[in-house]
Amino acid sequence: MNLDIIAQMAVSGALMGLVYALIAYGFQLTFATSKSINFGQGELVMLSAFFSLTLLDLGVPYWLMVPGGLMFGAAMGLVVERACVRLSLEQKSEGWILLTIIFGLLGFSAAENIWGRDDRPFPSPISADAMDFFGISITGLEISVAIGVFLVMGVIELFKRRTLMGKAFEAVSADRDAAELMGISATHTIMLSYGLSGMVAAMAGILISPITTVGPTMASALILKAFSVAVVAGLDSGFGVVVIGICLGALESLTSFYLGSGWREAPGLILLILALAVRPNGVFGKASIRKV
Amino acid sequence: MLQVENLHAGYGTSEVLVGTTLHVKQGTVVALIGANGAGKTTTMRAISGMIKPTGGQVLLGGKPVQGLSASRIAKLGLAHSPEGRKVFGPLSVEDNLLLGAYNHLPMFFGFRGKAATDLAKIYELFPRLKERRKQAAGTLSGGEQQMLAIGRALMANPKVILLDEPSMGLAPVIVQEVFSIIRRLKEAGITLLLVEQFAKSALEVADYAYVMERGRIAVEGTPAELNQNERVIAAYLG
Numbered sequence: 001m002n003l004d005i006i007a008q009m010a011v012s013g014a015l016m017g018l019v020y021a022l023i024a025y026g027f028q029l030t031f032a033t034s035k036s037i038n039f040g041q042g043e044l045v046m047l048s049a050f051f052s053l054t055l056l057d058l059g060v061p062y063w064l065m066v067p068g069g070l071m072f073g074a075a076m077g078l079v080v081e082r083a084c085v086r087l088s089l090e091q092k093s094e095g096w097i098l099l100t101i102i103f104g105l106l107g108f109s110a111a112e113n114i115w116g117r118d119d120r121p122f123p124s125p126i127s128a129d130a131m132d133f134f135g136i137s138i139t140g141l142e143i144s145v146a147i148g149v150f151l152v153m154g155v156i157e158l159f160k161r162r163t164l165m166g167k168a169f170e171a172v173s174a175d176r177d178a179a180e181l182m183g184i185s186a187t188h189t190i191m192l193s194y195g196l197s198g199m200v201a202a203m204a205g206i207l208i209s210p211i212t213t214v215g216p217t218m219a220s221a222l223i224l225k226a227f228s229v230a231v232v233a234g235l236d237s238g239f240g241v242v243v244i245g246i247c248l249g250a251l252e253s254l255t256s257f258y259l260g261s262g263w264r265e266a267p268g269l270i271l272l273i274l275a276l277a278v279r280p281n282g283v284f285g286k287a288s289i290r291k292v
Numbered sequence: 293m294l295q296v297e298n299l300h301a302g303y304g305t306s307e308v309l310v311g312t313t314l315h316v317k318q319g320t321v322v323a324l325i326g327a328n329g330a331g332k333t334t335t336m337r338a339i340s341g342m343i344k345p346t347g348g349q350v351l352l353g354g355k356p357v358q359g360l361s362a363s364r365i366a367k368l369g370l371a372h373s374p375e376g377r378k379v380f381g382p383l384s385v386e387d388n389l390l391l392g393a394y395n396h397l398p399m400f401f402g403f404r405g406k407a408a409t410d411l412a413k414i415y416e417l418f419p420r421l422k423e424r425r426k427q428a429a430g431t432l433s434g435g436e437q438q439m440l441a442i443g444r445a446l447m448a449n450p451k452v453i454l455l456d457e458p459s460m461g462l463a464p465v466i467v468q469e470v471f472s473i474i475r476r477l478k479e480a481g482i483t484l485l486l487v488e489q490f491a492k493s494a495l496e497v498a499d500y501a502y503v504m505e506r507g508r509i510a511v512e513g514t515p516a517e518l519n520q521n522e523r524v525i526a527a528y529l530g
Contacts, residue, residue, distance in 0.1 A: 164390060164403040171380045171391050177342060178378035183366035183395040183448070 008136050009257050010250040015142040017249020018149040019208045023226035024233065024241040025153055026200040031235045032173035033186070033193040034089055036096045038080050040104025041201055042223025047107050048073040048198075049205030049214045050115045053122055062125050069206050070199045077198020081191050089190070104219070111216040119215035126210070141210050148207045149242075152200060157238060169193065221265075225252075228268040232275040234282020244271075244283065293318040293353060293483050294339070294370075294452045300347035301338035308334040310507040311348065314485075316452060321474070321484045323494040323515075325528055326504035332487045333375050335504070336456045339485075340372035341365040353451055367395050369451035375460065375487075377441040381430025385421055388429045388440055389414055392447030407447070414443040417476065435466035442473060452483045459490055471497060491528040495519065503528065 023045060027037045038044065052069035060068065084103050088095030127140035160166035171179040172189040180186055204222070205214075212218060229248055233240030248268055256264040275282065294316040302308040308331045316322045324332050338345045341362035350358040357365050366372075371392075380388050390397065390407055397403040415422035418439045424432060429440055438458050445453050458474070459467040471493050477484060478497060488494035495501055495515040503511040503524055511524055518524045 163400045164394065164397055165399045167383065167387050167391055168394060170383055170387075174380040174382050175378050177362070178374065178380065179391075180342070180362035181340060181366055181372045181374060181378075182391050182444070183363050184391070185361070185363040187361075 004135055005257075006254065009253045011136050011138065012142060013250040013253025014246040015138070015145050015249065016208075016211075016253065017229075017245040017247065018146055018242070019204050019245075020222070020225045020229045020248060021241040021245025022149045022152065022200055022204045022207070023222060024230035024245065025156075025238055026197040026204075027226065027230040028235055028238065028241065029156070029197040029200065030085075030190070030193045033169065034085065034190045036085050036089060037100070037230075037235075038077075038084070038103070038194070038197065039097060039100040039223075040080065040084075040102075040107055041197070041226070042219030042221075043104040043107035043111070044073065044076055044080070044198055044201040045205040045208075045222055046214070046216060046219040047076060047111060048202035049122065049209045049218070050111055052202070052206050053120065053209070053214055054115075056123060062123075066206060069202045073202025073205070074195040074199040077194040077196070077201070078191060080198070081194035085190070085194070086187070104223075108216055108219065115214075115216070117216060119213040119218075122209035122214050124210035128210070145207045145211070148203060152203045153238060153242070156196060156200070165192075224265070225268045228272040228275075232271050232283060234285025237282065237284035240282065240284025294485065295351040296335070296339060296348070297351070298348040299335065299338055299345055299350065299358075301334060301343055301345040303334075303343070307346070308507050309338060309345075309348075312504070312508055314502050314509060314512075316483060316485050317500075318451075318483050319481045320499040321478045321486060321497055323491075323498035323501040324485060324487045324504060325489075325491040325494055325501060326510075327527070328489075330504040331507045332504055333456055334507075336372060336374070336454050336485070336487055340370055340374075340454060342372070342374070366448070366450075369448075370454065371445035371448045371450035371452070372454040373441045373445040373456060373458070375456040377434075377437045379429040379432070379437050379440050379444070382428055384426050385429055385432070385440055386411070386425040388444050389421070389425075389447050392444035393449075395448065410447055410449070414446060417446075417473070418443055435462050435469065438462065438466075438470060439473070442470075442477075446477075446482075452485065453477075454485045454487075456487045457489060458486075459488065459493070467493070491524075495529075 023041060026041055031037050048069050051072045052065050055065040055068050080103055084099035085096045126144045130137035130139050160169055168184045169189055171184055172186050176186050229241050229245045233244040251267040252264055255267050296312060296314045299309050299312040312335050326332050337343045339350050341360055345358045349356055352368055352370055357368060389411060393407050393410060397406055420436055421439055421443055458470045474497050486494055495518060498515055501515055501518055502509045511521055
């Protein structure tokens with residue numbers, strides 16, 4: 001067995017895993033404020049990627065397309081909140097589960113009809129050439145994934161910790177009623193969280209598409225792994241999703257290399273089952289502090 | 293400053309408040325006392341918009357606010373320190389206080405500077421909170437959390453503060469401390485509606501008091517009057 005190959009596989013897998021982490025982070029954002037998540041998040045990634053690709057087709061330069069794609073993702077996040085989540089939260093029902101799944105199905109059909117069923121390449125000005133780091137070759141695209149993921153998560157974490165609006169966001173997660181009593185509108189905060197979550201999904205789409213291509217089916221593969229990462233890491237730890245995302249990505253790529261690509265999905269699902277059986281709060285999930 | 297007229301409210305189909313009327317004049321401390329389940333907390337919740345009143349009126353500074361969301365009513369100048377304190381456990385003490393002033397501070401940056409004078413005042417009133425300002429609020433003792441909840445309400449510079457059961461679950465010494473704080477707030481001219489189980493202590497600080505029974509006001513008067521009222525003595529002061 002060749003250590004170089006193992007290291008190579010692990011590193012490129014880990015970089016892919018960062019994208020799962022980013023999508024999982026999108027789950028955490030909305031779960032924090034509303035205890036709800038968008039089960040159509042994968043389709044949101046895919047739709048944003050297609051939208052961004054269309055912008056490129058229309059001749060929009062790459063670096064202008066990025067903010068455009070992010071805005072589209074944020075707008076779609078707001079649509080999901082308004083159409084699928086708000087009413088059921090007001091009625092304290094779990095209707096958002098079904099409605100966000102339906103949103104995903106609609107998004108899938110819409111994408112097939114608008115953009116076709118074929119996978120399409122996603123051009124990027126970032127180099128796909130491999131560079132050598134201590135015997136491991138990493139492409140510019142893979143590095144851009146890492147930079148993009150840490151940039152987006154870093155900016156959002158800074159927002160949450162350093163601005164008053166971010167603290168209000170945390171306050172709504174901690175105690176919605178008490179936050180309302182401070183004059184913080186829970187509705188607006190939940191909208192904000194869905195907007196951010198949509199933006200994060202768009203970023204994931206823009207980062208991963210040049211590596212994997214864009215197609216209507218990209219959603220289902222991504223969402224399952226992102227979901228595993230979110231559940232295994234816990235729905236409240238941004239640091240946790242990064243660690244678990246990296247591990248899962250590496251495991252996956254090693255599994256498909258040694259056992260065949262048919263086994264690619266296995267590690268995520270096994271981890272998911274193990275986590276649910278052993279630590280339902282997630283490896284990094286903290287039991288909330290409650291004291292009277 | 294705060295007028296509650298014929299208020300009706302409840303949970304689901306069960307009506308708890310069946311026509312509560314009470315008035316809080318500017319600069320006074322008004323106590324609302326009564327047995328468990330009489331509807332004291334529900335009154336507070338209906339005033340602050342945590343539950344929607346099904347009938348009647350709530351006037352804040354003369355303007356009707358019933359039916360508005362809790363965050364709207366808070367913006368209009370009502371601070372409700374709820375039953376059970378409800379501090380933001382994972383956030384630091386100082387962040388809790390800053391969020392109390394959420395409506396007056398810039399959303400993004402520079403909010404710390406703008407809140408500095410108000411923060412200093414709160415820390416002067418509660419030196420303990422200053423010591424613990426970086427600590428997560430959830431790790432404070434019950435008494436400290438109560439101080440924090442009061443401080444957080446004060447940070448809003450509200451027209452009226454609703455204080456729900458500030459003594460709940462606290463050791464007698466701490467209860468004393470809480471009441472001495474309430475006395476200081478009264479001297480500072482803060483308008484306060486106080487719900488309390490400890491009727492005696494509440495009547496000592498209040499300018500006026502209401503006794504609630506089964507969802508409506510049964511008796512009202514100055515503390516001196518209530519201290520003479522046989523019914524009140526038998527039920528709450530004996």
